[in-house]
Amino acid sequence: MSTPELNHPYRILAWPLLVAPMAFVVVFAIIPTAVLASRVESLDVVGDVIANRSIRQALWFSLWQSVLSAVVCLTVALPVTWVISRFDFPGRRLVRSLVTVPFLLPTVVVGVAFLAALPNSLDYSPVAVISAHAYFNVAVVVRIVGSRWESISMSLVPAAQTLGASPIRASLTITFAILSRTLLTATGLVALFSFTSFGVVRMLGGPSLSTIETEIYSRAVLIGDLDGAIVLAILQVIFLVILGMMLQRGASGAPRRTERLELRRKPLASHPMRVIIGGIIAVTTSGIIAPWWATLSRSRGGWGFIRKSEFRDALVVSLRTALTCAIVATVLGTCSALAASYGGKYHRGTAKLIGLPLTISAVVIGFGFLITFDEGALDFRSSWFITPLAHALIAMPLATIVVSQGARAIPRDVSAAAMTLGVARRRAWMTVDAPLLSKSVTSAAALSIAVSLGEFGASSFLSRRDSTTLPVLIAQELSRPGDLRTAHAYVVASLFIIVAVVVILGIEFGQGRSR
Amino acid sequence: MKRLFAFLAATTLGVGCSSSSTSSTETTESDSTETVTLTLLAHDSFAYPEGIFDAFTAQTGINVEVVLAGDAGELVTKAVLTSGNPEGDVLWGVDNTLLSRALEADVLVPYASANLSTMSRDVTIDIPGHEVTPVDTGDVCINYDVQWFDEEGLTPPGTLESLTNKSYANRIVVPSPLTSSPGLAFLMATIAEFGEGKWQEFWATLRDNGVLVVDGWTEAYTVEFSGSSGNGAHPIVVSYGSSPPAEVIYANPPVTTAPTAVAALTCFAQIEYAGILRGSAHVEEAKLLIDFLTDVAFQETLPLSQFVYPANGSARLPQEFLDYAVKPENPLRIAPDVIAKNRTRWLDEWKQIVVNS
Numbered sequence: 001m002s003t004p005e006l007n008h009p010y011r012i013l014a015w016p017l018l019v020a021p022m023a024f025v026v027v028f029a030i031i032p033t034a035v036l037a038s039r040v041e042s043l044d045v046v047g048d049v050i051a052n053r054s055i056r057q058a059l060w061f062s063l064w065q066s067v068l069s070a071v072v073c074l075t076v077a078l079p080v081t082w083v084i085s086r087f088d089f090p091g092r093r094l095v096r097s098l099v100t101v102p103f104l105l106p107t108v109v110v111g112v113a114f115l116a117a118l119p120n121s122l123d124y125s126p127v128a129v130i131s132a133h134a135y136f137n138v139a140v141v142v143r144i145v146g147s148r149w150e151s152i153s154m155s156l157v158p159a160a161q162t163l164g165a166s167p168i169r170a171s172l173t174i175t176f177a178i179l180s181r182t183l184l185t186a187t188g189l190v191a192l193f194s195f196t197s198f199g200v201v202r203m204l205g206g207p208s209l210s211t212i213e214t215e216i217y218s219r220a221v222l223i224g225d226l227d228g229a230i231v232l233a234i235l236q237v238i239f240l241v242i243l244g245m246m247l248q249r250g251a252s253g254a255p256r257r258t259e260r261l262e263l264r265r266k267p268l269a270s271h272p273m274r275v276i277i278g279g280i281i282a283v284t285t286s287g288i289i290a291p292w293w294a295t296l297s298r299s300r301g302g303w304g305f306i307r308k309s310e311f312r313d314a315l316v317v318s319l320r321t322a323l324t325c326a327i328v329a330t331v332l333g334t335c336s337a338l339a340a341s342y343g344g345k346y347h348r349g350t351a352k353l354i355g356l357p358l359t360i361s362a363v364v365i366g367f368g369f370l371i372t373f374d375e376g377a378l379d380f381r382s383s384w385f386i387t388p389l390a391h392a393l394i395a396m397p398l399a400t401i402v403v404s405q406g407a408r409a410i411p412r413d414v415s416a417a418a419m420t421l422g423v424a425r426r427r428a429w430m431t432v433d434a435p436l437l438s439k440s441v442t443s444a445a446a447l448s449i450a451v452s453l454g455e456f457g458a459s460s461f462l463s464r465r466d467s468t469t470l471p472v473l474i475a476q477e478l479s480r481p482g483d484l485r486t487a488h489a490y491v492v493a494s495l496f497i498i499v500a501v502v503v504i505l506g507i508e509f510g511q512g513r514s515r
Numbered sequence: 516m517k518r519l520f521a522f523l524a525a526t527t528l529g530v531g532c533s534s535s536s537t538s539s540t541e542t543t544e545s546d547s548t549e550t551v552t553l554t555l556l557a558h559d560s561f562a563y564p565e566g567i568f569d570a571f572t573a574q575t576g577i578n579v580e581v582v583l584a585g586d587a588g589e590l591v592t593k594a595v596l597t598s599g600n601p602e603g604d605v606l607w608g609v610d611n612t613l614l615s616r617a618l619e620a621d622v623l624v625p626y627a628s629a630n631l632s633t634m635s636r637d638v639t640i641d642i643p644g645h646e647v648t649p650v651d652t653g654d655v656c657i658n659y660d661v662q663w664f665d666e667e668g669l670t671p672p673g674t675l676e677s678l679t680n681k682s683y684a685n686r687i688v689v690p691s692p693l694t695s696s697p698g699l700a701f702l703m704a705t706i707a708e709f710g711e712g713k714w715q716e717f718w719a720t721l722r723d724n725g726v727l728v729v730d731g732w733t734e735a736y737t738v739e740f741s742g743s744s745g746n747g748a749h750p751i752v753v754s755y756g757s758s759p760p761a762e763v764i765y766a767n768p769p770v771t772t773a774p775t776a777v778a779a780l781t782c783f784a785q786i787e788y789a790g791i792l793r794g795s796a797h798v799e800e801a802k803l804l805i806d807f808l809t810d811v812a813f814q815e816t817l818p819l820s821q822f823v824y825p826a827n828g829s830a831r832l833p834q835e836f837l838d839y840a841v842k843p844e845n846p847l848r849i850a851p852d853v854i855a856k857n858r859t860r861w862l863d864e865w866k867q868i869v870v871n872s
Contacts, residue, residue, distance in 0.1 A: 039596075054866070054871075108733075111734075112733075112734075112737070112738060115734065115738045116738065116745070120748065124727075124729065202694065202730045202731070203730055203731075203734060205730070206691075206728065206729055206730055207691035207693055207694060207728050207729070207730055207869075207870050208728075208870045208871075214694075218693055218694060220592055221585075221586075221588040221589050221592050222588050222693060222694060222699075222862075223858075223859055223862065224591075224592070224595075224616050225859075226592070226595075226596070298744070300767075301767040301768060302767065309565070367592070367593070367596055370593055370596060370597060370602065371596055371597060374597065374600055374602075375600075381602060382554075382582050382602055382603075460585060461585060461589065463556070463582050463583065463584040463585070463593065463602055464582065464583045464584075465554075465580060465581075465582045468583065472559075475559075475733075476559055476560075478733045478737060479559070479560065479731075479732065479733050480560070480761070480765075480822070481736060481743065481754065481755070481758045481761035481762060481765070481822070482743075482761040482762055482764060482765025482766065482767075483743060483744040483762070483765060483766055483767040484765035484766065484767040485761075485765050486737050486743070486744035486745075487744070487767050
C-alpha cells in the first residue's frame, strides 16, 4: 500500500471477531484432516501417487476443465449480472431469484436433466461437464459480482466522460477497474468449485474423465487404497492453496473503497436498451429454466409420493439442516467479514483461512469427521447436526465473501465522523453500519440456505440417522429400478425447485420494499 | 456494540453447546439405563417396512436404530476406518465382492446364528469362520428391452459371448466396474465365464462393438437403457435379476407384463452379509438382532423392500417375484479371496482395455 492505512474505528474488534470462525475451521476442517492424515503409515505413498499416470491425467483434466468452466460461466453470467445490478425494471428481483436457483439444485437432478437434454454425441464429454459447471455457478457470479457492481456510483462514468473519455471506454475502464478484484474472486470460486466438483464429473463425464476429486473417491472407496486417497487429498489442498495465493496476489492493488451512497440503478429509459436487456433476460432465464421443465415433465404419475412419510421426513430434515447451516454460516461469515474489514492485513490474512474448507475433498471431510468425533461426549459422528455443520464449512466462505462485499461499501469516514461528533461508538454502528450490512447479511443467509439445500457431496459421505436430505432421497429413488421410483425422484426434484424458488423469493422480497 | 458481539459469540457457542449436550445425554441414556439401543449400520439401499423392528423390541426389550452410511463401498471403508470403535453394533450390506476388505481389517465378531441351518450351501460356503451371516442374495445380469427386440425382429442376448454379436453394436450400456458395484459384479461375471487371460479379449471385442460405459447403475438403467423410464437408445443393460418385477411393481402407469427380461446365463451371484462390529458394547444383544434379521418374518419383507432374495430358505417369495424375477440355477461365482487378490489388477487391466485405449 502506498498510502498508510488509517486505523479503522472498530479495529479493536478484529481479533475477537475472528475467534469463532477460526475455531470452527480448526475444529471441523483442519483437525479432522490431520487426524485422517496421521493414519498414513508410510510416506512412500506420496511418490507412488505423484508417479501414477492416471492421477496426472486427472490433475490435468481438473485444471483445464475448471479454468474453462469459469470462463464459460462468466461469459454466460456477466450480461445478466450487469442488467440486474445496473437497471431498475419490473421483475428485477424475480430474475435475480431465478438465476440463483440452479446453485441449489442437486447434482443428480441436473446430471440426469443434462444427459436427457444434450445431444447424445455430447454425453460423457468435457462439453457436458463444463456446461453443467457453468449452469450451476451462474448464481455465484450474479451474487458476488452483482453486489459489488451495484455499489459503483452512477456518477463516475459521466465524470470520466467530462474528462474526455468516450462513453463506452469510460464505462468499460471504470467498471472493470473497480470490478476486477471481485471478478477475480468470482472466477476463482467458480474454478475452485469446478476443480473439486464430484457429482457432475462422475455423472456427465463418464468413466473416462476423472478429476482429482473422483480419483480420491475411487481410491478410498472402491479400490480400498485409503493411504493413496488421503495423500492425494492433501496434495489437492496444497495445490489449491498455492493457486489461491497466486490469484490473491494478482488481485491486489485494485482500489478497495470508492463508493458513495446514492441511487445506484437507473430505470430503463431508451427503447434500444429495453430490447437488449429484454433479450439478455429472456435468453438467460430460459436457459436456467429449461432443465426445470425437463424435470417436471418426468415427474408425471409420481405425485402420490408427497403423501409418503419418506418424503415428508426428508423435507423436514432438509429445512432443519438448511436453517441450522444458515445460522452457523451467516454468523461466522459475518464475524470474519467484519474482522477483515475492520482489521489490518494480519486480520485479513488470517481471515483467508476461512476458505480452506473449500479445498478439502468431501470424502476427507466425511471420513475425517468419522474418526475425529468418535470419543465419549464428542461422539457425534452420526448425529443429525453433523450434516448442517459440514454444510456450514462450505457455506461459510461464501457468506464471508458476500458480507465482505457489503462491508467494503460502507464508508468508514461516516461512522468516524459521527463519532467525532460525539455519537457513541455503538450507536454509530447501529445507525450507519448495521443498515448497510443487513442486505448483504440476508444475501449471505440466502446463499447458505441454498448451499445446504443442494449439497450432496459431504452429506452423502456422512452417516445418517434420520438425516436423509432431499438430494439424498432423490439419489436413493433414482438408484432403484422401476418407472414410478424414477418419477418419485423427479417429483422430489420438482418440489425441490419449487421450494427453492419460494425460499429465495421470500428472502429476496422479505427484505422490505426500500431496496 | 459489545453486547451485540457478546450476542454473536453466545449464538455461535450456543450452537456448539446445545449440540454437544444433546449427544452426551444420548450417550448416557443408552449406557446407564436398562433399555439397550442397537445401531444397525446399513448401506443406502437398505429399506424395510415401517414398524418391522417393533416385534424385535417387544420380544427382547432392545431398540433398533438404523443409520445409513452410504453405498456398500463406503460402508466397508467406514467400518475399516473405525475398526475397534465402530459407528454401530451391527453392519448390514457388505457383499461378496467387498467381503475380503472387511475380513482383512478384522472388523467383525464371529457368530454362528441358528438360522444358518435354513440356508443353502451356496450361500454359506464363502464364510466358514462365520465372521458374517448371509442375509440376502441377488444376481447381476444382462437385462433387455423386450419390446425393442420384438419390433426389430432380433434375438435377445442369451449368453455373455453373444454380446459381441455385430447386431448388438452400439446397443449395450454397462456401468463402470471402477465406480459401481453392479459394474464390478458384471466384470466378475466375464472373468468367471471366460477365465484369466481370455476375459480381456472379450472386453476388447465388446469395446470395438461400441459398448457404452457410464459411471453408475442410475445413468445406465434410468437414462441410457430403452426399457425403463429414460427411453434411452440402448436395449441391453447390466442390472439385476430382480429388475423385471420392480418394473411391474413400480410401473407408471400400471402394467401386467414385465417390459424387460433377464438373460439367465449372464448372471453373477451377489450375496449380502450382516455382521457384528468389533468394539460394540452390546455383542450379546447384537447376536439377537442377527437372528431376527435372518428369521423368516424379516426375510420375507426383503423381496419387496429391497428387491433381493431372502437368504433364509424357509422364507416364501411374493407372487411378483415368482412371476417375473429370474433366479438362475447356477450363477457365475468367484471366491472372495480370489477377488481380494486380483481386484486391483483386474480393474487396472480393464481400464487399460476399455477406457484408456
